[in-house]
Amino acid sequence: MNVTFDRHRRLRRTSGIRSMVRETHVRPEDFIYPIFVMDGNDIKNPVASMPGVYQWSLDRVDAEVAEAVEKGIETIILFGVPAEKDAVGSSAYDTEGIVQRATRQIRAAHPHLTIIADTCLCQFTDHGHCGVVKDGEILNDESLDLLVQTAVSQAEAGADIIAPSNMMDGFTAAIRQGLDEAGYKNIPIMSYAVKYASAFYGPFRDAAHSSPQSGDRKTYQMDPANRREAFREAASDVEEGADFLIVKPALSYLDIIRDIRNREDVPIVAYNVSGEYSMIKAAAQNGWIDEKAVVLEKLTSMKRAGADLILTYYAKDAADWLKES
Template identity: 55%
Template structure:
């Protein structure tokens, strides 16, 4: 159709018309709110690189979780920062670890909230890598048992879902096998299936105190140039028993989200990561863009690409906008 027979502006003339023909819907149901747990009481420590995000002690994390649930956000994902670190990340799977305590308290006080836990070792190891280090090399296979034990400890504490983010080969099958063996066969796994070795994680590493002490994570996280590899990684995790597939980061990888959504018949998650969040916050602070409009545009683009759920530090701010209608 050509002008003047077709006039695209006809259905853009008013907000009512624009709402009627809108193709992509973003609601609070699509949001997952990341939270960082630390020890202590009444702690709400601002994270400099993530304006508006805090390290919470368990008591304040419960309050933040309740606020999220009351705002219509269905789920949180919990990250822990331990007081002690060691080569094997033992606090990751300790019965009384920081994540385990946080999960137990949140589920006790806000039982209807879906509590997801990040399953990794990087915050808990003294070397900062996501797996066991043997002679300076990240050893894939010896890491699997520890990751599975971590997931099991989270589920025993009350987690509704576990989300392995380490990118070790075979970890979804190892976790699925141990959870089933222990009777937790109904607990879903959200796999960080296509997790890229990205420069957009910088603020998170400050928040989680998880920067590697040597080398980098390119031997286990994906090369940003690859998309066919993402499909292979996703397919492997599906075959190993993943229930939800995640692509991380989101905005620089909208094409990956779209292709995964087209090829995989499972719910798709995307992580709107710390660098994506902090860039918008920084630009808004400088007056270079409207932070609220940029936030909503970014989140809508992730939905438009095919993500069913978005892990985002914007969750509470976005919920406030969405709840105003």
């Protein structure tokens, strides 16, 4: 055969060569591990729609955190499940709220662990929305004051990073100003800057007890059909003081992760959300897929798209699998 062509397979011939030229790497320290904390004693509640995920009472959460740390995970994010709710989510900014108490406890046990506090009201309001509701409308500016109080109380409790997830206009600017005025100028903000009104959030709402009691969140979370809108949201948050940008969900929005990576210089976080997790779990439990291979491929795709960090419920499993590979 007298044909000239490139031999790309030379660099795929052995596992050693493939490893040598691999362009994208996923490491346990890239993961942010979500943990659900709640009031009560001796609680390890399985989340039915998220096999392997639990709600933890404070007397049992230390063991879960210690296991994650042992696996090489350096960062967690706390989601609170309060005992009581009201119209303004007052337990979100209570100094003795569940997230605040969990933060203090985990900080004492793990002084070098990076603790992120999810800053939102939806788990704490009796209506399930991420802000103040009046006559069926989610009020933007009135909600900002409560979000600032929540962020400051979380910083006071020892959170290393504040992660506001409410998608109110101006939330990053308001929280940055509030933290600065309270003496927390060095606490970074990991903004849920690009958060779509996605159908992939259902299992999380089971875990956090955060489903809206009426209506939906489409007036404040983004339309999944929109791409250019994500650029405006991200640019606004960077201008307002965001130190990280989250794109949520991740798997169906890899194009958006790449777009934001190309436009912004701050670290990008891909949120591998609950629905993405549960679909793989269900398929794996039915024997339809190789769970390990699919998860590692999925996480690699997020890094390849441009994410610096991945917030994922698979963090512990993936950390183990990466050590095996």
